[in-house]
Amino acid sequence: MSFGGVILEAIEQIDIEVFNRVGDSGFNFESAALFDSAISLTINWNYRNFDDFTLKVPLTKENIQLFKAENILLLKGQFFFIDRTIVEKDDDGFATVSGKSIAAKxxxxxxxxxxxxxxxxxxxxxxxxxxxxxxxxxxxxxxxxxxxxxxxxxxxxxxxxxxxxxxxxxxxxxxxxxxxxxxxxxxxxxxxxxxxxxxxxxKGNDLSDTIEFSKEFDNLTKESFENAVYDERDTAYVLGEGEGNDRKGVYIGTQLSGIERRELYVDARDLQHTVKNDDGSETELNDDQYTNALIQRGKDKLAERMPVLEVNGIVNLNSELFEFRKDYNVGDRVRISSTLFSMAKTAILSSVEEVWDSDGHTMTPTFGNESPTIKDIIKRGN
Missing domain, CATH: 3.55.50 (Phage tail protein beta-alpha-beta fold)
Incomplete structure (x- = not known):
């Protein structure tokens, strides 16, 4: 197909069912179309968070009406809702539709x-x-x-x-x-x-004894590498209720010293000994229970500040060694090795980006922790 001289080719083997929302409120939907004219589709499959998609469709009046906010799409066996449709320039000939899986709500x-x-x-x-x-x-x-x-x-x-x-x-x-x-x-x-x-x-399966990704095995191409400790913290000072020297506190990781000791202050004054219940009654935590709550808060905050050591790349979909969703899936622990970066380790497959476009089908995995984004840093506070 063409639009204003721009040639747009629909990708093959991608059928999308679109469900229109019935009315302006509630959760009633009806199937409106089986759409097979997508220009490109990207889906990010995640282990500990919602999934998301980006879809490019030909710019027509019918498609703008079809791909409305809060409509539901059935993509690759999963439901997603639309939260954004953008047309940057009408002479490009396409609209970009994006959204998230239902759990994002x-x-x-x-x-x-x-x-x-x-x-x-x-x-x-x-x-x-x-x-x-x-x-x-x-x-x-x-x-x-x-x-x-x-x-x-x-x-x-x-x-x-x-x-x-x-x-x-x-x-x-x-x-x-x-x-x-x-x-x-x-x-x-x-x-x-x-x-x-x-x-x-x-909880994903441990497949590290049987599934290995490596450029040497020809099932991983275009390797990338990151080794970062700038965001790492491993010692937490968690201070709860009270004022000044009377604040309740716990300390995690204080056995570490020197370069290996990376301290983090955690303001947990929202944790209280006296908890108000929904029915108006109160529950009083004893000292041990309150201390355990402080320790948990510290563990959660340290988990946000892990070091990064990763090798990633693009999965060779022509490789006959392993097949995504059949031999392994998001959440599984696998082995990654690289001769170039002198590295071999086991890591959880935390996310997979799949792309279908005019160049075909590509898949980019993420093994282990990624460096935090600015949004991540802003959201976590201290």
Whole structure:
């Protein structure tokens, strides 16, 4: 196809079902079209966060009406909602549509009042935050009706934690806990007529003995390398309630010294001995319970400040060694090696970017931690 002299070719083997939102409120949708004229599609699959997409479509009046904000797309077996459509120049001949998987809506919910537990499985804490503030909240107006949560939760990590949070962002809190305790979530459609998607908490498989990526094996090309410690912190001074010398505090990692000691101050004055419950009653934490809550806050903050050592590249999709989604998936632990960078290590496949365009299909993985962005740094505070 062409537009104003610009040749636009639709990519092959990408069928997109578009669901129109019925009315201006509620969670009712109806299938409106099977769209097969995409110019390009990029999907980022993530382990501990929502997935997102960018789609280029021919610029027509019909497509502008079809790809409206809050409409739902079924892309590669998963539901996404549209949150943005841009036409930078009408003579380019295309519109850019972008959006996120349904779980991203957790970013629009906050932890009301105070959530506090002195000992609960970390996966159960994550499930509670999702249930109480999005899936099955006491206030029906806060319910995200196209989002559910799998009941298969206990035993994913199996570690009890003390945790307290007031008025935090639900998505930010659960991703922090999943990063600290090494697990994630995926989304699975459960209703294809009126879109509903289920969050499934899980821990990836350790495939490091069988799955290895290397340029030498011809299953990884165009290697990139990063070794960074500028953001690393490993010693935390966590100070809670009180004033001056009377503030309650704990110290993590103080056995470290010299260059290896990288200190972080954590202001945790929002953590309180006395917790107000939703019903108006109060719960009093003893000193040990309060100390454990401070320790947990410190662990979460240190988990945001990890060193970076990674080799990445582009997966060779013509390689017959391993196939994405069949032999390995996002969240699995694999082995990466590089002769050029004299490095071999195991790392979690934390995300995969898949691109379909006129050049074909490419896949770029991210193994392990990425350097924080400016947005990451602003969001985490101290």
């Amino acid at each position: 957790l970013d629009t919910r906050i932890i009301m009042n105070t959530y506090s537990t002195d000992s609960r499985l970390v996966e159960r804490v994550v499930a509670d935050l999702i249930q109480q503030h999005a899936v099955n909240p006491s206030d029906e107006k806060r319910k995200l009706a196209y989002l559910t949560l799998s009941d298969n939760i206990d035993g994913i990590v199996g570690e009890n934690i003390a945790y307290q949070k007031t008025y935090g962002d639900v998505l930010e809190e659960i991703t922090t806990l999943m990063t600290t305790y090494d697990f994630g979530f995926k989304e699975v459609p459960v209703n294809y007529i009126n879109p509903v998607q289920q969050i499934v908490l899980f």
